[in-house]
Amino acid sequence: MDTATPYENVFPVTWNQLQRLCRELAGRLAGQEWKGILAVTRGGLVPAAIMARELDIHLIDTVCVSSYDWQIKGEPAELKRPEGDGEGWLMVDDLVDTGSTAKLLRQWFPKARFVTVFAKPKGRPLVDDCVAEVEQDTWVLFPWDAAQQFVPPIAKTRE
Numbered sequence: 001m002d003t004a005t006p007y008e009n010v011f012p013v014t015w016n017q018l019q020r021l022c023r024e025l026a027g028r029l030a031g032q033e034w035k036g037i038l039a040v041t042r043g044g045l046v047p048a049a050i051m052a053r054e055l056d057i058h059l060i061d062t063v064c065v066s067s068y069d070w071q072i073k074g075e076p077a078e079l080k081r082p083e084g085d086g087e088g089w090l091m092v093d094d095l096v097d098t099g100s101t102a103k104l105l106r107q108w109f110p111k112a113r114f115v116t117v118f119a120k121p122k123g124r125p126l127v128d129d130c131v132a133e134v135e136q137d138t139w140v141l142f143p144w145d146a147a148q149q150f151v152p153p154i155a156k157t158r159e
Contacts, residue, residue: 007139015143021117021131022047026054035088043094067101076101086112096123
């Protein structure tokens with residue numbers, strides 16, 4: 001990993017793992033009534049779609065916040081915010097990291113149920129639920145940020 005970032009470890013997530021984790025999270029929320037899902041863009045879009053299917057929710061809106069530039073975490077910037085305080089809504093994101101974005105989302109939507117697939121220790125207290133916890137120094141490599149490619153055998157790279 002790039003030594004200029006605070007991430008010492010990489011945790012790659014496959015599409016199958018992501019779907020399994022989202023289904024597990026949806027299972028914890030099944031049986032509750034929701035007005036809809038607030039997907040936190042961009043990372044929360046795929047988990048929100050999976051959870052919407054599993055919970056049979058057809059109304060999805062987005063709250064658009066930008067805080068990452070590749071691996072560098074900055075201050076969250078509001079790009080789009082639906083009206084309301086989140087009452088009756090399920091807010092979904094892929095990851096809570098340092099908590100700076102989560103704090104902002106909690107201010108905007110204090111009555112929403114906020115869930116993430118992954119949580120790091122600094123941000124974990126700010127979400128209502130998550131299915132996987134990773135160390136603070138770990139970069140979670142989501143499948144939409146990675147590509148499968150051929151890797152030559154070690155013997156061939158030494159020729």
